[in-house]
Amino acid sequence: MKLKFETWIEKNHYSPNVLALFKSSVECYKAQVYPASLLMGYLAFMSVLKDRIMEADIPSDFPKQTWKDTVKELQDEDKWESAAFDAVLRQNKPVGKNSGPPFFPINDNIRTQIKYWKDRRNDCAHNKDNEINISHVESFWTFLESNLQKITIEGGKVTLINKFKKHYDRSYTPATQDITPLIFEINSAVSKIELKDFWKDLFDTVSDFYDYSNEISLIKNVFKINNPVLTNSLTSYIKSDKYLLKDLINHEPYFLQYLGFSKDEIRNLWQKRLNNMSNGLAVFASMLRNNFIPEEEIKEACAKMVFYEQYPQNIDDHNILVSNGFGDFLYEHLFVTHSKAQKKYWEFMNTNVKRYIDYIEKYPLKDETVQILCEELGKEFHSYFLVDNLSNLFSSNRSKMDEFSKIAVRIRATLPKKLQYQKSE
Numbered sequence: 001m002k003l004k005f006e007t008w009i010e011k012n013h014y015s016p017n018v019l020a021l022f023k024s025s026v027e028c029y030k031a032q033v034y035p036a037s038l039l040m041g042y043l044a045f046m047s048v049l050k051d052r053i054m055e056a057d058i059p060s061d062f063p064k065q066t067w068k069d070t071v072k073e074l075q076d077e078d079k080w081e082s083a084a085f086d087a088v089l090r091q092n093k094p095v096g097k098n099s100g101p102p103f104f105p106i107n108d109n110i111r112t113q114i115k116y117w118k119d120r121r122n123d124c125a126h127n128k129d130n131e132i133n134i135s136h137v138e139s140f141w142t143f144l145e146s147n148l149q150k151i152t153i154e155g156g157k158v159t160l161i162n163k164f165k166k167h168y169d170r171s172y173t174p175a176t177q178d179i180t181p182l183i184f185e186i187n188s189a190v191s192k193i194e195l196k197d198f199w200k201d202l203f204d205t206v207s208d209f210y211d212y213s214n215e216i217s218l219i220k221n222v223f224k225i226n227n228p229v230l231t232n233s234l235t236s237y238i239k240s241d242k243y244l245l246k247d248l249i250n251h252e253p254y255f256l257q258y259l260g261f262s263k264d265e266i267r268n269l270w271q272k273r274l275n276n277m278s279n280g281l282a283v284f285a286s287m288l289r290n291n292f293i294p295e296e297e298i299k300e301a302c303a304k305m306v307f308y309e310q311y312p313q314n315i316d317d318h319n320i321l322v323s324n325g326f327g328d329f330l331y332e333h334l335f336v337t338h339s340k341a342q343k344k345y346w347e348f349m350n351t352n353v354k355r356y357i358d359y360i361e362k363y364p365l366k367d368e369t370v371q372i373l374c375e376e377l378g379k380e381f382h383s384y385f386l387v388d389n390l391s392n393l394f395s396s397n398r399s400k401m402d403e404f405s406k407i408a409v410r411i412r413a414t415l416p417k418k419l420q421y422q423k424s425e
Contacts, residue, residue, distance in 0.1 A: 003026060003029075005026065005141045005145070006026055008141075008144075008145050009022050009026075011181060011184070012148075014044075014048060014051075015047070015051050017047055018044050018047045018048055018051065021040050021041070021043050021044035021047060022040070022041065022044045024036075024040040025037045025038070025040035025041035025044060025137075028040060029134075029137055032134075034132050034133050034134055034136065034137050035123070035124040035127075035132040036124070037137045038120060038121065038124050038132055038136055038137050038140055039121060039124040039125055041137065041140055041141065041144070042117060042118075042120075042121040042124075042140070043081070045117075045144060045148070046080075046081050046084040046085065047084075048148060048151075049084040049087065049088050049104070049151065050074050050080055050083075050084045052104075052151075052152060052153055053070065053071065053074060053084070053087060053103060053153065054071060054074055054075075056153040059101065059153065061100060061101055062100050062101060062103075063099065063100045066100065070083055070086075070087055070103070085114075085118060087103040087104070088103065088104050088106075088111070088114055088151065089111055089114065089115070090102045090103050090104075091108075091111070103153065104151045104152065104153065104155075105154075105155040106147075106150055106151055106155070106156075107191070110147055110150065110151070113143055113147070117140055117143065120132065120136060120140070145188060146187075146188055147188065148188070149185055149188040149189035150188065150189055150190070150191065152189075156188075156189035156190060156191075157189065157190050157194050157197070157198050157201070159189065160182070160185055160186065160189040160190065160198075161198070161201055161202055161205055163182055163185070164179075164182055164202055164205060164206060165205050165206070167179055167182060168205075168206045168214060179217075179218065179221055180221060180224075180225065183221055183222055183225055183230075184225065186198070186230055187227065187229065187230065192229065192233070195229075195230075195233040195237075196233065196236070196237060199233065199234060199237040200237065200241075202218075203215050203218075203241075203244065206218060212244065212247035212248070212251070215244060215247075215248075216247070216248055216251055216252060219234065219238070219248060219255075220252070222234055223258060231258075235258065235259055235260060238259065239259060239261075239265075242273070245259075245273075246273065246277060249277075249283050249286075250277045250278060250279045250280075250283065251279070253279065253282045253283045253285070253286035254286055256283065256286050256287060256290065256292065257286070257290050261292065263292075263294065266287060266292045266293060267293075267297065269283075269287070270284055270287060270293070270301050270304065270305065271304065274305075274308070277308075278310050279310060279312070280305070280308040280310065281305060281308045281310060281311055281312050281317070281321070282312040282314065282317050284301070284305050284308075284321075285312055285314075285316075285317035285318075285320045285321055286317075287301075288320045288321070288324050289316075289320045298324055298325070299325070299329075302324065302325060302326045302328075302329040303329050303332075305326065305329075306326075306329050306330050306332075306333040306355075307333075309352075309354050309355060310354075311354075311355075311358035311362065318362055322363075327359070327362075327363045330355065330359050330363070331359065331363070331366065331369070333355075334352065334355060334356055334359055335368060335369055335372055338352075339372065345376060346376060346379070346381055346382050346383045347383075349376065349382075349383035349385075349386045350383045350384075350385050350386065353383070353385045353386050353389050354389075356386055356389075356390075357386075357389050357390065357393055360373075360390065360393065360400065360404075361393055361397065361400060364403075365403055365404060365407055367407055367410075367411050370404055370407040370408050370411065370413055371411055371413050373390075373404075373416075374408055374413040374414055374415060374416060375413070377390070377416040377418070377419070378414060378416045378417075382416075387416065387418045387419070390419065391418060391419060394419065404419075
């Protein structure tokens with residue numbers, strides 16, 4: 001049976017030397033030779049640090065001589081291990097000899113743990129009295145799984161962001177390549193206190209100006225792995241970025257249910273923050289579907305939302321709007337609040353053509369609706385835009401044309417000539 005640690009090793013891309021040492025560590029563990037297992041694992045750990053320094057470019061603010069001396073020691077088979085250990089323990093030195101940043105920008109807690117495991121390594125190598133058992137090996141492996149991705153020259157956060165950047169660069173990575181493995185690295189490469197800054201830097205990196213498709217796809221994949229720490233931190237970040245939030249729920253209204261909005265936040269959304277959102281009514285429908293709007297506020301919300309032009313095409317969205325009385329408020333807005341009593345009513349019709357067509361197409365026609373349309377569109381000064389669009393609707397939707405015509409005959413309303421012309425065709 002494959003160990004969890006073996007699976008973790010396979011997911012990472014280590015050098016052949018490192019892989020051989022990790023393999024020896026696993027083999028000794030399975031043979032219950034725990035001191036040897038821990039020693040091999042520790043040497044693999046130091047070898048990873050050695051590789052990361054040897055393969056890196058010297059940071060611009062790092063003392064050149066210190067870097068050069070360390071690289072030289074890492075190449076010495078008698079000194080490389082202690083050189084790697086000293087390098088990972090180096091802290092920021094603001095003044096004095098060899099002043100400059102650390103090799104690895106990690107927190108002191110990780111350095112303390114590394115010192116502990118160095119002592120346990122010595123227990124193994126020098127056959128000291130301290131017992132090394134299975135719990136030591138498993139704890140060390142857990143330490144590596146949790147922290148090794150954080151111990152990089154740039155820092156775990158920056159290194160991982162660079163991996164994401166390469167993933168979205170189509171000159172390196174095909175669009176079909178799965179991003180899930182990188183998402184799984186976040187937990188081990190980024191500390192909890194860094195997550196807020198990480199999301200900002202990450203989205204800045206993958207963003208394509210005003211196109212949020214990369215961010216939306218990434219968010220969906222993060223939520224998909226169902227990691228509470230990542231989900232909660234990402235949710236907080238999304239809610240703090242009004243532009244990202246707007247684009248996310250505009251394209252994926254169902255995401256509202258995952259964002260944990262309070263009653264007050266939901267009210268603020270439909271009152272103000274859906275403005276200029278092309279899919280605002282679909283977002284509103286999602287709020288209704290998930291019972292986010294208190295029953296006593298639904299009428300007020302419906303009255304507010306009649307000003308949104310883009311009607312949702314999804315039948316489920318339409319049905320939830322119907323069941324909450326939205327059609328009545330839309331009728332009121334188009335035919336009562338604004339009516340034939342209004343001066344230049346045709347101008348209002350011109351600027352609201354899409355709302356009229358959506359209402360006529362999707363809702364049962366009232367006698368009053370047909371009466372008003374017949375009268376207004378039969379006048380010399382009328383909304384030509386509405387006539388053209390209504391004619392197109394009737395041409396493509398014969399049942400709606402028949403519904404309109406039957407009501408007109410029953411109430412003895414005269415069909416506008418242009419609509420009759422479309423019918424005769």
